[in-house]
Amino acid sequence: MTISFDSDFTMTIGGQGVAGASSFDVLNPATEQPIAKAPDCSREQLDQAVASARKAFPGWAATPFAERQKLVTAMAGVLFANAEPLKRLLTAEQGKTLEAAGADVMGGGFWLQQTATLTLPETVNEDSETRRSITRHVPLGVVGAIAPWNFPVLLACFKLGPALLAGNTVVLKPSPFTPLTTLKVGELLRGVLPPGVLNVVSGGDALGPWMTSHPGIDKISFTGSTQTGRKVMASASDSLKRVTLELGGNDAAIVLPDVDVNKVAQELFWAAFGNSGQICIATKRMYVHKDVYEPLKTALVDYARSVKVGDGAQQGTQLGPIQNRPQYQRVVSLIQDAKDKGYSFLMGGLPDEQKGYFVPITILDNPPEDSRIVQEEQFGPVLPLLKFDDVDEAVARANASDYGLGASVWSGDAEKALAIGQRLQAGTVWINETQHLSPLAPFAGHKQSGAGAENGLEGLLEYTATQTITVKKPAAVA
Numbered sequence: 276m277t278i279s280f281d282s283d284f285t286m287t288i289g290g291q292g293v294a295g296a297s298s299f300d301v302l303n304p305a306t307e308q309p310i311a312k313a314p315d316c317s318r319e320q321l322d323q324a325v326a327s328a329r330k331a332f333p334g335w336a337a338t339p340f341a342e343r344q345k346l347v348t349a350m351a352g353v354l355f356a357n358a359e360p361l362k363r364l365l366t367a368e369q370g371k372t373l374e375a376a377g378a379d380v381m382g383g384g385f386w387l388q389q390t391a392t393l394t395l396p397e398t399v400n401e402d403s404e405t406r407r408s409i410t411r412h413v414p415l416g417v418v419g420a421i422a423p424w425n426f427p428v429l430l431a432c433f434k435l436g437p438a439l440l441a442g443n444t445v446v447l448k449p450s451p452f453t454p455l456t457t458l459k460v461g462e463l464l465r466g467v468l469p470p471g472v473l474n475v476v477s478g479g480d481a482l483g484p485w486m487t488s489h490p491g492i493d494k495i496s497f498t499g500s501t502q503t504g505r506k507v508m509a510s511a512s513d514s515l516k517r518v519t520l521e522l523g524g525n526d527a528a529i530v531l532p533d534v535d536v537n538k539v540a541q542e543l544f545w546a547a548f549g550n551s552g553q554i555c556i557a558t559k560r561m562y563v564h565k566d567v568y569e570p571l572k573t574a575l576v577d578y579a580r581s582v583k584v585g586d587g588a589q590q591g592t593q594l595g596p597i598q599n600r601p602q603y604q605r606v607v608s609l610i611q612d613a614k615d616k617g618y619s620f621l622m623g624g625l626p627d628e629q630k631g632y633f634v635p636i637t638i639l640d641n642p643p644e645d646s647r648i649v650q651e652e653q654f655g656p657v658l659p660l661l662k663f664d665d666v667d668e669a670v671a672r673a674n675a676s677d678y679g680l681g682a683s684v685w686s687g688d689a690e691k692a693l694a695i696g697q698r699l700q701a702g703t704v705w706i707n708e709t710q711h712l713s714p715l716a717p718f719a720g721h722k723q724s725g726a727g728a729e730n731g732l733e734g735l736l737e738y739t740a741t742q743t744i745t746v747k748k749p750a751a752v753a
């Protein structure tokens with residue numbers, strides 16, 4: 276497949292390509308130039324997408340589980356086979372490097388493939404002379420899947436795999452900042468899934484709220500900011516839609532004095548700065564023991580100076596721009612605040628006037644704990660390095676947050692680190708690594724980082740309703 280930016284990007288509704296009622300520009304964040312137009316879904320078109328999903332639901336829910344497993348696996352094959360053109364498109368609209376865009380697409384395929392190996396349990400509660408009682412898990416109906424712009428394909432696949440496998444039909448909405456690759460994926464999958472099983476719509480700010488309040492949608496699976504997550508939950512409550520929320524984070528890393536500084540410095544850099552910091556589970560606060568603070572600071576800054584920031588499409592680029600202007604402005608305002616308050620910068624600072632949403636790699640030297648850069652999710656290439664004296668203090672500071680998505684502990688002694696990790700209030704805790712997720716392991720945000728879980732059996736069950744069936748046995752009939 277070749278993808279031309281002049282070609283039409285269409286929505287997928289009832290298995291057909293559908294142009295928007297109008298359209299909007301999608302920009303390349305490295306150049307701020309429009310690269311293509313995306314369809315702007317009208318309310319009537321959303322109604323059509325939901326109606327087609329509802330129409331397809333009984334047939335899809337009745338499709339044998341093994342057949343659904345086969346089709347979800349086939350979806351993975353489509354992503355693998357088209358990874359090359361899809362990654363180029365993704366880099367153009369998202370900004371990340373070609374390598375990272377390839378990992379986003381291939382990762383999406385891997386997620387679908389692995390999710391398709393899961394099965395839904397059936398539990399026998401009672402099998403006596405008088406009664407047989409079993410509990411099973413049935414699909415919910417139509418799932419509205421809402422994705423963010425940082426990992427457009429991978430995070431959509433977090434939802435598509437389990438939702439479809441469990442027997443639901445889906446209306447998927449990408450972020451208006453990165454709709455193109457997702458629209459193409461929808462187009463490619465038209466030949467794989469029965470019409471109406473997967474619908475893909477794109478649009479502006481009104482479309483998400485139309486989905487969360489739509490009476491024909493039974494569940495919302497949302498990945499995005501905590502602020503928007505609150506609105507999603509409020510809106511979904513009208514019709515008591517089920518919700519899964521994967522929200523923001525302010526992940527702490529705790530670095531103990533027994534680490535091999537030169538060994539961990541690079542890994543810690545990528546923990547914080549991968550995808551230009553635009554990862555929900557990026558390390559956003561780094562607590563370093565005072566005994567290794569100075570050497571780690573030097574090693575981190577030395578390595579950071581060697582990393583090339585630029586247009587993700589250019590060879591040699593290791594980090595791309597911030598994905599969109601509002602996010603760029605948020606990150607700049609945090610740097611400005613740190614400057615205004617007189618905090619010490621080890622490197623970086625405010626960006627130069629230039630085309631593209633580029634922010635230099637910025638590291639702050641021990642800013643106050645109550646500063647905005649420590650307390651807020653920066654979601655950009657800006658990291659506060661923070662010094663601690665004793666572990667209890669580091670744990671207390673790490674836990675003093677409304678967020679609870681991920682956390683990590685770094686030590687030469689994994690057992691010691693594990694004991695500390697178990698005290699951290701986060702849905703995922705890593706020891707001597709970060710950001711490793713698996714399609715087979717639940718991923719859940721504690722506190723205001725989410726509600727429910729994605730991935731693994733727990734994630735699959737979120738797309739089902741629990742049903743207990745009891746059968747009275749003839750022997751019990753008087």
Ligand code: NAD
Pocket residue numbers: 421422423424425426430448449450451479480482483484487498499500501502503504506507521522523524554555556652654680720724725
């Ligand atoms: P966002 O909340 O602005 O938008 C996410 C999606 O919601 C987009 O598709 C957007 O169009 C849609 N949306 C916006 N307003 C809506 C509304 N009122 N109702 C329904 N939908 C609405 O988030 P973003 O800026 O795209 O993504 C960055 C945020 O996402 C960060 O906070 C990051 O930590 C978080 N995130 C979380 C995870 C996770 O798994 N926990 C993963 C990636 C990103």
